[in-house]
Amino acid sequence: MNKTILIIRHEFKRMVTRKLFIILTLAFPLLGLLAIGLSQVFSNISRPATEEKAFGYIDEAGGFGSFTEQEGVSLIPFDTQDSATQALIRGEITEYFVIPEDYLTTGVVFRYTLARELEIPDRTQRVINDFLVSNLLKEKITPQIINRVKAPMQLVTTRLTPTGEIATEQGGPEAFVVPYFFSLLLMLSIFFSAGYLLEGLSEEKENRIMEILLSSVSPTQLLAGKVLGLGASGLIQILVWLVSAPLLLRIASATIGGLISSLQIPTSLVILGVVYFVLGYLLFAILLAGAGAISPTVREGQQLSTIFTLVAASPFWFLPFIIENPGHTIVKAFTVFPLTAPVTVMARLGLADIALWELSLSIALLAVSVAGGLLVIAKVFRIYLLMYGKRPGLGEVIRSLKNA
Amino acid sequence: MPSGKQRFAEVFAVEVDNVTKRYDHRAVVDDISFSVNHGEIFGLIGPNGAGKTTTIRMMMDIIKPDSGSIRVFGETLGESTKNRIGYLPEERGLYRKLSVIDSITYLASLKGINRELARDRASELLKQVDMLAHQEKKIEALSRGMGQIIQFIVTIVHDPELVILDEPFAGLDPVNTELLKEMILDLRSRDKAVILSTHRMNEVEELCDRVLMIDKGKQVLYGGIAEIKSKYQSNSIRLDYQGHLADMPGVVAVHHHRNYAELILDAGTTPHEVLKQLAATGITVRRFEIMTPSLNEIFLKIVGREE
Numbered sequence: 001m002n003k004t005i006l007i008i009r010h011e012f013k014r015m016v017t018r019k020l021f022i023i024l025t026l027a028f029p030l031l032g033l034l035a036i037g038l039s040q041v042f043s044n045i046s047r048p049a050t051e052e053k054a055f056g057y058i059d060e061a062g063g064f065g066s067f068t069e070q071e072g073v074s075l076i077p078f079d080t081q082d083s084a085t086q087a088l089i090r091g092e093i094t095e096y097f098v099i100p101e102d103y104l105t106t107g108v109v110f111r112y113t114l115a116r117e118l119e120i121p122d123r124t125q126r127v128i129n130d131f132l133v134s135n136l137l138k139e140k141i142t143p144q145i146i147n148r149v150k151a152p153m154q155l156v157t158t159r160l161t162p163t164g165e166i167a168t169e170q171g172g173p174e175a176f177v178v179p180y181f182f183s184l185l186l187m188l189s190i191f192f193s194a195g196y197l198l199e200g201l202s203e204e205k206e207n208r209i210m211e212i213l214l215s216s217v218s219p220t221q222l223l224a225g226k227v228l229g230l231g232a233s234g235l236i237q238i239l240v241w242l243v244s245a246p247l248l249l250r251i252a253s254a255t256i257g258g259l260i261s262s263l264q265i266p267t268s269l270v271i272l273g274v275v276y277f278v279l280g281y282l283l284f285a286i287l288l289a290g291a292g293a294i295s296p297t298v299r300e301g302q303q304l305s306t307i308f309t310l311v312a313a314s315p316f317w318f319l320p321f322i323i324e325n326p327g328h329t330i331v332k333a334f335t336v337f338p339l340t341a342p343v344t345v346m347a348r349l350g351l352a353d354i355a356l357w358e359l360s361l362s363i364a365l366l367a368v369s370v371a372g373g374l375l376v377i378a379k380v381f382r383i384y385l386l387m388y389g390k391r392p393g394l395g396e397v398i399r400s401l402k403n404a
Numbered sequence: 405m406p407s408g409k410q411r412f413a414e415v416f417a418v419e420v421d422n423v424t425k426r427y428d429h430r431a432v433v434d435d436i437s438f439s440v441n442h443g444e445i446f447g448l449i450g451p452n453g454a455g456k457t458t459t460i461r462m463m464m465d466i467i468k469p470d471s472g473s474i475r476v477f478g479e480t481l482g483e484s485t486k487n488r489i490g491y492l493p494e495e496r497g498l499y500r501k502l503s504v505i506d507s508i509t510y511l512a513s514l515k516g517i518n519r520e521l522a523r524d525r526a527s528e529l530l531k532q533v534d535m536l537a538h539q540e541k542k543i544e545a546l547s548r549g550m551g552q553i554i555q556f557i558v559t560i561v562h563d564p565e566l567v568i569l570d571e572p573f574a575g576l577d578p579v580n581t582e583l584l585k586e587m588i589l590d591l592r593s594r595d596k597a598v599i600l601s602t603h604r605m606n607e608v609e610e611l612c613d614r615v616l617m618i619d620k621g622k623q624v625l626y627g628g629i630a631e632i633k634s635k636y637q638s639n640s641i642r643l644d645y646q647g648h649l650a651d652m653p654g655v656v657a658v659h660h661h662r663n664y665a666e667l668i669l670d671a672g673t674t675p676h677e678v679l680k681q682l683a684a685t686g687i688t689v690r691r692f693e694i695m696t697p698s699l700n701e702i703f704l705k706i707v708g709r710e711e
Binding site: 010208 | 487516
């Protein structure tokens, strides 16, 4: 059998039987299920508590006697502030407010509560606001108009394609959540597989199996076997995540609803996810293999690889910027630059359409750097795999590449 | 003579011709030539850093020589020749987390034999060294000596025609050393070519048929052990005796050691004449031996003279 295939099989088998790999692969679907379960439990606990609220109020201005049920909160009138305070202390009401005589001219309402708050809760604001508006406008205009005054609009946005049809991918946080999550997973998977490649290589170098391996196979066979074997295991991981995500979403939207039910996983995301995983992984695997080849120990190899990892993760630091300016030149540069492309493209997919030329250029550059990297690293492999001394500097590596 | 070379190419297991390898303009291996026959144990000797490992790595096609040619089984080196060589590197290691049997099978499969055959051979060899019970153990659970024996099994499991052993006895206890020696001699009896690289001359004298001695990358000695020894014979006698040793004609000097005396003879005197004289003096001779220099002494002599 072809020796490269033997190495692929060996590396693949070793990887997928690792505890960490299995845990990481299953963690995403399992954590998803757990989150759905927990949200279920919490919503059951918190719902009854919100329904038994009562606010007190003292109407010094006059005319605020109706609409005393707002959003499930009962508004109980008190004659004096003393009696309201007593009720508050006894726990019959959770808070009370005073509408002073000059309310109509000043708009000031005094509020009293036992709770120490960071800011006034939204619900409280809404309840008091709606109560005041309803009482102020009653009998002057129709209840329908009163409702519109309280909530004048509910914006429903539809994104159209340039040809005027309804776009399949709509905007909003829903659309962003999925790509963001995927860029994170992609990153995790690439780093995990490529990182393991580095670890494996420097381990083989450190405990000297390398010499036996090289007496049986060529450096190129070894590099190809390792990169493809570990890549296949990483791809399996990504596929498990991609397949489990729609299933989880279906379960989640059926039980939780709201934002989650509007989440979609666009086909383009799945396809580009796989493309960028394969290319991104290959690039990192090759770079880290180079780092592993020139480093005498596992630890030094990992230190060296941190440089690449930091660059690759850098789009995450600029995420707020990318979200607000998806068309900016810097963002375009991130999209095209091979090291940052996978994460940036994944994140941008949810925001705006990426121009076809950008996407093609990005994929092409990534592919070219994979091919170029392979040539250079195969040479580095041949020269440095059996050198155990001090790690060579960059200048030294370039010099020896010229001589080779 | 190109025609002569062609004919020899099929006879030798290894043929190294004027091979040189430089690192940073320093010749680590400098114009070395030698050949190894089937069915012989060939010693590649020299001090640490002499260029032995570099020479071996070139024979394995792990690194390329700058000039000169290397042929293994009459062929230029390639992926197919790698399958016919077994190599035990000086720097040893195995996958710590992998079981003994899986380690052997995987590394054997990389030498081009199928897994079932590899497994059978591995079991057979493990049985031979009495380690079959450990086959499912992880490498990290083995002692150092056991690990080294496993590594030797990895080296020969694919039944190679050429076996290259780099310092095979380093760190082995006497029991395992004997075990390994037996296995190496067994390889020779099955007509395999064995290259033994070491800086321990006593191992070489015990096992090797012919040697190549290198120092600082240069070839300093090449030939059969008996031939080399007779060439460097010093014409001296080791004498273990009781009584008073008088001056004798033909004996230039006497060096007294703890348990014996070393008699240095002049060029015209034979040991036999000295023995006759000794018998005449009446002292008790416990031991009378013509001294042959050890390889170590020869090596020191050569290196010393060249400097």
